Amino acid sequence: MSSQKAWAIVAGVGPGTGASVARRFAKEYSVALLARNPSNYEPLVKEIESAGGKAVGISTDCADGKSVKNAFDQLKKEMGGAPLAAAIYNVGGRFIRKPFLELNEEEFESGWEANGRGGFHFSQAVLPLLLEALKGSLEHPPTLIFTSATAAMKGSANCSSFATGKFAMRALAQSLAREFGPKGIHVSHAIIDGVIDIERTKHYQFDHPDAKIKPEAIADSYWYLHTQPRTCFTNELDIRPYIEKW
Amino acid sequence: MSSQKAWAIVAGVGPGTGASVARRFAKEYSVALLARNPSNYEPLVKEIESAGGKAVGISTDCADGKSVKNAFDQLKKEMGGAPLAAAIYNVGGRFIRKPFLELNEEEFESGWEANGRGGFHFSQAVLPLLLEALKGSLEHPPTLIFTSATAAMKGSANCSSFATGKFAMRALAQSLAREFGPKGIHVSHAIIDGVIDIERTKHYQFDHPDAKIKPEAIADSYWYLHTQPRTCFTNELDIRPYIEKW
């Protein structure tokens, strides 16, 4: 039915960027919130529903193909044929800073699992739905956004796990943008460069006000990306607080 | 007076990006339109004024320091103390594609003149006004945007004039972003990658619809950049049509 509200899916919903992105997209779309731990999406589902929006949370481990398959089987029932307008992959994984020779394989792999393998399974699940949505009459081009970091551009000392993961995420985003862009899907890689202003970073002190990135502002930037027409796609942008060194 | 409408200045107003950017910013601000040839801004001034906006055009050669000084002397009188909210440097210069050994000095220098020297004089004129505007209560951070191109990222064969100019423009934009960002000025470098949909490119045929960039969409992206709060500045973004190879 053309009258069905479209959906947005946000993977990696926690207290920061993911939640803000979900709130922003919930103003226009029904939203599906994926996180491994239900405690990460449950309060947000309630909040969005209370505000008159529609939200469902599904416990999902994006690095696990079966878990993603189960989540999307369930989600498709919820969606009931409504189109998917946007998908945001906001899974970052652990940030491990450790001398290289003290890393074990499991720690080193964690960057890849969250950013590479997880990005793969998420993209394989959402791209068929985004392609399907092209047949309808959505206002904006179907959109897939990856939340990335400075570590996608520079491999710093003691950060090989996170950097290999984020470099891989950037490669994936570029490859998908070049394959699915010409079909009309907008794929974008957002380089978040700075400390995000959330509960966990409350104790980080800076000499200047507004020195941390507001997650609501990141959400606005993702919404802007989503609204770009296909004659004018931004495939990569950086985002940083005005006082950040770069 | 705090009730005075703020201004936006657009240098390099012609039939494409510059005019669309001027129209977009004129919805909120008084606009000053700079171009060497009055025929490039006169119809636009009339159009904006007819639509209820305020616009002034000033004949300016940005590569000439005296011409820029004269233009801003005149402009400051027009502004009458109202703040400068945004400045867009949209001067591109000639695109010369020629074997290197056939270029003369004047041709080679033209890329630098338009993008490097012109960017210098324009930035020196607008930055004091943007800094001054910080003292007021503008809704959005004062903004300086440079219209750039793929040639800022890759020096192609037979394009050394344009590429040296655009590489230099990117260096200037980065240097200014790092110096003036921490003061609260938002400096951004926009990489336009594709053919812009204007009268002059009407005969370019593509196999796909929407294959050229709509200047209105570029204008929307610049407006979005301008509205970013200082906790979330984008210093560089690319813009291309969905079917563009990159």
Added chain:
Amino acid sequence: MSSQKAWAIVAGVGPGTGASVARRFAKEYSVALLARNPSNYEPLVKEIESAGGKAVGISTDCADGKSVKNAFDQLKKEMGGAPLAAAIYNVGGRFIRKPFLELNEEEFESGWEANGRGGFHFSQAVLPLLLEALKGSLEHPPTLIFTSATAAMKGSANCSSFATGKFAMRALAQSLAREFGPKGIHVSHAIIDGVIDIERTKHYQFDHPDAKIKPEAIADSYWYLHTQPRTCFTNELDIRPYIEKW
């Protein structure tokens, strides 16, 4: 004993770059050749030994931590306390070109396994030996070189497996260069951009002579990197035939 000949280890010895690198380093060092399949190193071991050099081959799957551990247990016995002067990671993995939605997890992961996980295990095995070698009196700084590709810089359509692997390899190389460089280890990332001139590419026809990269020339470049003094380390270089488009 200070009179012991130093060693070089080359992982990923096949008919192309790996073999040429091994031959080049075997002129100065004893060489250890790692490959999954003994048929890949056996002829080369014979060839080097016949020419008066010293070579040992060890069957190793670098993506498998246990296999790498076993290989280095054996290798350390062979080395008998002689220093490790250079280690070259030349494992590339399969090049898969396929629409993204037709990739299965195993295919997608293969790029990471060869370049990311394999690079991790190899680096964890050789770095302690390279650090140990710093205590001796080697002529050149101990060196770790990664053989990479254009896919480390650009994620092309239909190449997400290879590109995520090579981007990750670049991140790893950068991170190790920044951690181990200041200790005196030279870590370098070599971007091979073009077709390598080996048996398997014999049928590739080009309009120009010398259009494929000679593996011997790559080997010379690696040897040059190895001989750079620590006041002058090159951490990244590209290598391409003169007629290559880039």
Added chain:
Amino acid sequence: MSSQKAWAIVAGVGPGTGASVARRFAKEYSVALLARNPSNYEPLVKEIESAGGKAVGISTDCADGKSVKNAFDQLKKEMGGAPLAAAIYNVGGRFIRKPFLELNEEEFESGWEANGRGGFHFSQAVLPLLLEALKGSLEHPPTLIFTSATAAMKGSANCSSFATGKFAMRALAQSLAREFGPKGIHVSHAIIDGVIDIERTKHYQFDHPDAKIKPEAIADSYWYLHTQPRTCFTNELDIRPYIEKW
């Protein structure tokens, strides 16, 4: 005559990189040394001649087309038809670190003049000679190397003059590499990242030994670049001391 010794030209001969490069290339070739001030090349001409080499110095301002023309008119007489094997553009210009709004046009332009305009005139003078040399039987591909800096990759605050110049130099080097590479000329851009160990930097103190780049090592790297066969051209490499942060 085929028996004539080939030449190398080094522009920008002072106490550091230029002199070391000249000494290195003088081992194989006759060398022409260009500098604005004869005091910069005269001692070196004597030194090379005393060591049995052949050197001529010519006072040249590379940013001035007429000066370059005069220099090459004189130089061609000296060369007497012998081929040009290599040309190194080592002119850097002044390094100005100053708040942007305190720069005057002459200061801002100085980066472009040394790196952009000077690179243009030098390249226009040497490329016909390098192309001519292709017809002979030189051992190595004719080579054009640009000495660049980190400022070619990043525009830092207060460094817009130097950064715009070096970005432009990189654009020029890329454009020439893509145009003249397929003809057989090797064009390379060398990013020198660190303090060079010369008289003027003697008082820079570091916590580590070998913390400054030896100019002789840079010269060796240029010589290595020159010796690469055309199947294996390096078009860009970075060079930094092992302890450098990057």
